[in-house]
Amino acid sequence: MTDESGSSSTIFVGDFSDDHLTNKNWPEIEFRSPEDEAWYGVSVWEMCDSLVVSFNGFPGEYDEVYPPDDFKNSDEIKEFEERFRATSVQMQDHECSTVSEGTKVCATCPSVTGEVKFYDAIVVKVEREKHGRDEEGNELCGCNFRLYWNQGPFVNQVTSAKVGDICLKQEDNRMNPKVVSFLKEARRKLHGGAHQGDxxxxxxxxxxxxxxxxxxxxxxxxxxxxx
Structure with a gap:
């Protein structure tokens, strides 16, 4: 799945404390779609008891609807939970020094179709080049990053990437309260929870x-x- 601009963003897994329900400064989130296992920036909303995942930049026909009673066991709920995370941020040229061997990133995967999709990868080597400057004096990184892909069409393979291909994962583990509420309802239904009186x-x-x-x-x- 590729958005209308040909770009995508990235997501997170998190802390599900009820205290977060009072905090309105939620980070933007991304979601790893079961359709192609790529990360997309999304918004979420509730429809009855179901959770609707809307993909940023896509028409509503691409929305995915998840009923809370659609999970067969706790592992499936946990796996769904881990498809959400805070949106990864585009790496900047001056952040080159913060990326080294072992850094986990979310990056644009090479595509013969021209689609821009993001998958998780690990930096296995950085081939450093002397940074230059543009006409306005901004730092320009020309380093080459060797990535080992955890997902996507090049899974378990190593390819090269530039700074513009890489997004850095966020450390913010807070989860959107709508997702928190949905996960609680899914677990309640799975474990035979009932409304008061049932x-x-x-x-x-x-x-x-x-x-x-x-x-x-x-x-x-x-x-x-x-x-």
Whole structure:
């Protein structure tokens, strides 16, 4: 999936504290789409109990809708949670010195189709070049970054990238409250949680066990009395 401008952005996983629900300064987020496993800048909103993920720069027909009861186990919920993170930021020329072997980045993956998509990668080598200056005196980085791809069409391969191809991951682990709320509802449904007044699956099991034990005790008592 590629946006109308041919560019994309990147995302995050986070801390799900309820205290964050009172904080309105949420970081922009990105989402790793199951369709192509690339990262896209997104916004999220609620539709009934479902979470709607809208891709920035794409028409509404590309929206993805996730019902809270669509997860088969806790691992699937965790995997979905990890598809969100704070939007990665375009690397600037003067930030070259902060990137070295082992730095985790989100970068433009080479594409024969011309599509601009972002995937996670690890810097395995930096071939340093002396930085220059443009006419306005701004620093220009000409270094070559060797990237090992964790995702995308070049997964497990190494390719080269320039500073303009790379986005730096953010350390902000706060999660959008709409995502937090959705994940809680998904876990509630998965584990048999119910609204007030409804019996959970575990409560139903306990009732059956209690009834069986009561009947067993009654039978035992009758047997002893007749003995």
């Amino acid at each position: 019996e959970t699956e575990w409560q139903k099991i306990l009732k059956k066990v209690t009834s069986a034990m009561r009947n067993h005790n009654l039978i035992s008592s009758d047997t002893e009395n007749h003995g």
